[in-house]
Structure formats: structure tokens, C-alpha cells
Amino acid sequence: MRELHAVHQSCIDACLKCAVECHHCATACVGEPDAQNRQKCIQICFDCSQLCLLSIQFMARGSSYAKALCELCAQVCEACAAECESFNDEHCKRCAEACRKCAEECRKMAA
Template sequence: MNHLSNEMQACIDECLACYRTCLSMAMNHCLEAGGPHVEKAHFTLMAECAEICRTSAHFMLIGGAHHKRTCAVCAEICDACAADCERVGDMQDCVEACRRCAESCHRMAA
């Protein structure tokens, strides 16, 4: 993987960590907690966040020209997911993973 810059490799790592955290928290923590954790808007946003993180990592690994666009969308969705997870509460792991990923993706999209 020497063809990837350190910054891009770091962003891939943040995207995959966020994908793992969002999906795991949605499927385990949120389903078990119920209530606001499983409201459609929140649960859908978590699924969207996990998927765009996975997709952004995939685009960067491919090394094509379009990763800046997927990273821009990823940053936007991660920001929204972090805010919503903070609103719902008891989801600090997700909030932090989303914030780290958003920050890294904002840099890659620039």
C-alpha cells in the first residue's frame, strides 16, 4: 500500500473505524437500548454513516479521482451523525469516531 499517502491511509483508517463503530453500535447498543436509539431518523442516519464511511474508504483504496467527492459527503454525514448521537445520548464512542472521521474526510476533500 505504498502508493497511498500517509494522510490518505490515516483517512482510510478513520473511515473504517467509524464504519465499524456506527454499525456495531446501531446493531447492538441501539437495538438493545430502544426508545430514541431506534427512532427511524436516528437509526437510518447511523446506517447511512456506516455505509458512506465504508464507501469512502473503498474509493480511497481504489485510488481513483472521485474520492474527494465521497470524502466530502462522508464528512457531512459524519458531522450529522455525531450531532445526532450526541442528542440521543449514551453514544460517546460513536460521537468521537464520527468526529475523527469527519475531520479527516474534510481534509481529504479539500
């Protein structure tokens, strides 16, 4: 029998990368001189990171709710990418890229 998580490994990998990039981006934004103007970015990055980690857990155990959660994850990833793209920092660019890739993988998984 194939391990449950192996079926969704590419999505799990994308979610993990996204979670790390989002957490890094939020933390980096807190340290930026204009951090007050980045409150939405900071919040959505932390939300996205947590949702990605939760999605990994649901996929790893083969939860019947994994597809629904991954669809929500894709939506939040898209919103996070859009927010990060409004800033020119390297950490925001990396985060947006990881979010777009994660959204793509989550949509495939949820289909």
C-alpha cells in the same frame, strides 16, 4: 511508486473506525428500550457506516471521485455525530467521537 491507499491512510483508518462504531451504535440502539425514539439515529448510523466503507474503497483504488465522496462522508459524519450526541449511551458517545474524527480526516483529504 507509493501505494495509492498509503497517501490517504489516516483518512482510511478514521473511516474504518467510524464505520465500525456506527454499525455498533445502530445495532445497540435497536436493542434499547426506547428504540422507537431512535429511528433517526439508527438510520443515520447505518448510512454513515456504509458511506465510510464506500469512501475507503474509493480512496484505496485512487478514484477520481474519492474527494467528492469524502466531502459527502464528512457531511454525513457530522450529522450522525449530532444525532448520536442527543443520547447519553456510551455507544452513542463513542460513535459521535469517531464521526467527528472521520469528518475531520475526510475534510483534510477532500481539500
